[in-house]
Every structure is written in C-alpha cells, then in structure tokens.
Amino acid sequence: MNQKAIRRIPLDKFFDLKVDFAFKQLFGNEKNKKITIVFLNAVLKLTGRDTIKEVTFIQHELGGEYQDDKQSRLDILVKTQNGDFINVEIQLSNQHDMTKRTLYYWSKMYESQLVRGMGYSELRPTITINICNFTMFKDNKAYHSTYHLHEDTTLSRLMPEEDVLEIHFIEINKFIAFWHEEKLDVLDNILVRWLLLLGMVDGRKKKVYAEIYRELEELAMKDENLRAAFETWEEISQSPETILAYQSRLKYILDEEARYIDGINKGREQGLEQGLEQGLEQGLEQGLEQGRKQEQIELVKKLLKRHESIEEIMDLLGLSREEIERIKSLNLHQE
Structure with a gap:
C-alpha cells in the first residue's frame, strides 16, 4: 500500500x-x-x-x-x-x-x-x-x-x-x-x-x-x-483552529494533573505536622482548588480574545454558559 x-x-x-x-x-x-x-x-x-x-x-x-x-x-x-x-x-x-x-x-x-x-x-x-x-x-x-x-x-x-x-x-x-x-x-x-x-x-x-x-x-x-x-x-x-483548541485542552489537563499531584504532596507535608489523615485531606483539597479557578479564568480570557465562541469554550473546558458569561463580564469591567 x-x-x-x-x-x-x-x-x-x-x-x-x-x-x-x-x-x-x-x-x-x-x-x-x-x-x-x-x-x-x-x-x-x-x-x-x-x-x-x-x-x-x-x-x-x-x-x-x-x-x-x-x-x-x-x-x-x-x-x-x-x-x-x-x-x-x-x-x-x-x-x-x-x-x-x-x-x-x-x-x-x-x-x-x-x-x-x-x-x-x-x-x-x-x-x-x-x-x-x-x-x-x-x-x-x-x-x-x-x-x-x-x-x-x-x-x-x-x-x-x-x-x-x-x-x-x-x-x-x-x-x-x-x-x-x-x-x-x-x-x-x-x-x-x-x-x-x-x-x-x-x-x-x-x-x-x-x-x-x-x-x-x-x-x-x-x-x-x-x-x-x-x-x-x-x-x-x-487544522489551525483545532490545533489551538487541542493544545489548550492538553495543557489544561496536564496542569490539572500537576495540581492534583501538588495537592497530594502538600497534604503529606501538612500531615507530618497535623497528623497524616487530616493533613492529607486538607492539603489535597487546597491543592486541587488552589489555582484551578484562576487557571480557568485566564484560559477563558485567552480563548475569548481569539474570538472563540462560547459554545466552543463550553466544549473545550467543560464549563457552563453562565460561568463563561460571568468571566466575560468581569473581563470587560476590568478593561
């Protein structure tokens, strides 16, 4: 062939x-x-x-x-x-x-x-x-x-x-x-x-x-x-459009994975001082939540600047229309 x-x-x-x-x-x-x-x-x-x-x-x-x-x-x-x-x-x-x-x-x-x-x-x-x-x-x-x-x-x-x-x-x-x-x-x-x-x-x-x-x-x-x-x-x-969306999505997934691992590590560190069970739970929650919202906000802003539609951003990041509209509104106020 x-x-x-x-x-x-x-x-x-x-x-x-x-x-x-x-x-x-x-x-x-x-x-x-x-x-x-x-x-x-x-x-x-x-x-x-x-x-x-x-x-x-x-x-x-x-x-x-x-x-x-x-x-x-x-x-x-x-x-x-x-x-x-x-x-x-x-x-x-x-x-x-x-x-x-x-x-x-x-x-x-x-x-x-x-x-x-x-x-x-x-x-x-x-x-x-x-x-x-x-x-x-x-x-x-x-x-x-x-x-x-x-x-x-x-x-x-x-x-x-x-x-x-x-x-x-x-x-x-x-x-x-x-x-x-x-x-x-x-x-x-x-x-x-x-x-x-x-x-x-x-x-x-x-x-x-x-x-x-x-x-x-x-x-x-x-x-x-x-x-x-x-x-x-x-x-x-x-396709230039799909390449951009794919790379953004892959980066987001890998960043989420890194934050998850970072959360586990922070939990272990806190566990040494506060007790393993309590520290791991608290550190994991803080590590997962810390930066996640800001990361999503910044990524939505970038995609909006590239004139991606709200529907495309919803599919790409798994966010609701209301969340994207809220970020879009905040961005306009800041500008």
Whole structure:
C-alpha cells in the first residue's frame, strides 16, 4: 500500500485521541456517525439484530440544580434507534474519582429520561463506556471490564431481559501492554483496531508508536471504516483552529494533573505536622482548588480574545454558559 494514501502528515503531528477534545472531534461528530456506530458495536459486542444501526447525538449537561452544583458536560452521549442511551467518557489522567463520577453520570442520564406522565416501565437501558489512560482495577488483568447489577450469591442479573445499567471500563495502558506482549487478535477483533487507534499517540509523553501505525496501515487496506477514521484524524490534526483548541485542552489537563499531584504532596507535608489523615485531606483539597479557578479564568480570557465562541469554550473546558458569561463580564469591567 502506498504510504501517502493513508498518511500525508508526520506521525508526531497526529492528535492524541485520548484527549477528550480530539476524541469528540472524531467520534462525536455528526459527519463521522458511521465511525461512531462501528466503534460502539465493537465495544458492546453487538451483532445481528442487536446491532446499533442509528444514533442521535445529544448535547447534555449534568448538574446545575443548585448554585454550587458541579457542572459536567458529557463527552459523547447518543440515543440509539431502540431508545437506549450510551455515554462515552475519555479520561487521560487519574484523579481517583472515576467510579463515583461514573455512577453519578449514569444516575443523571437514567433520571433524565423520566418526564411527566411517563411510567417507570418505559425507562430505557443506559450504558456508560469509560476509556481510561490509567489502571482502574489492579487485581483484574483484563483491559476491558463490564459491570451490571447482579445478586451477590447466585450472580443472577437483576433484570436479565433488559439490563438498565451497563458500565464498561477500558484501560488503555493494560491494552498497550497486551499489544507489546503480542496477545491481541488484530485480524478478527474489531475493537482491538479501534483501541490501537486510541493508543497510537501518547500526548503526555510526546510519544508515537510507529509500529502501531504500521499495523493499522495494513489493516486499513481492508477496513474502510478504519481508513475513514484515519483520514478524519489527519484532517483535524492539521487544522489551525483545532490545533489551538487541542493544545489548550492538553495543557489544561496536564496542569490539572500537576495540581492534583501538588495537592497530594502538600497534604503529606501538612500531615507530618497535623497528623497524616487530616493533613492529607486538607492539603489535597487546597491543592486541587488552589489555582484551578484562576487557571480557568485566564484560559477563558485567552480563548475569548481569539474570538472563540462560547459554545466552543463550553466544549473545550467543560464549563457552563453562565460561568463563561460571568468571566466575560468581569473581563470587560476590568478593561
């Protein structure tokens, strides 16, 4: 295969698809719907009559019922032709809250279906897919784990005919380890191909796995969906607008990770004086909160100066419209 047929930019220019902004550009875009459907069917192992054939993208923000509620914009939320809801979340760094956050997101999505006059029997299954660039379950060697509601002793499903709760965790670091050990079936397992796509670039380490690219290049000769994904990936990785947004988002994520680590270190230092338990808790909270709001304010100001729309900033930083309008108003007063 002619190398230029699948790639026209250097490998190190490709976005890391584990950065939520880049992931949404590829999998959360209406024009790439076919790619999204193939990816979801691969993760959920749906075939035959159960295959997802159509999805509707939904813009959904969780929280905000009270003034201090955490605002959370879902990475990707779709509704299938059967009315099932599927949320896909991508997480680059570990802040040790993924399980609780997942259950919170799931409960809000499930609850949001119920409208006045609707019976509980009409509630549809709600599925969450978490793609994590870190280890979630140290005692589980598998890179793909799936959870349902079941009885502790018999392990029987609470609702075997229609599981309303289904949660997937895909751990990319474990997946890459399997790939290095040559334990993956890239020819017959479609999910492996898509996870290789996600694992090819490591934005945090500024590393690209050229050997993964070569494997995907060969697979793309026969897989038109994979080829289409590569073309779109290449397109978004060289657009000036998306490059700026991607770099800003990656910097924000890495800064948040650094603050989290700094918070732990401060907590340990305080723990030496005040007692480990109390000091770690206080230091962690202070470290996480200190500078976060100011960092967001400064980043919003910069994006506004570059004439980015409020909707684009909402998607990029996960902030609500009200928060961005408030920062915009304060900035105007200061000027």
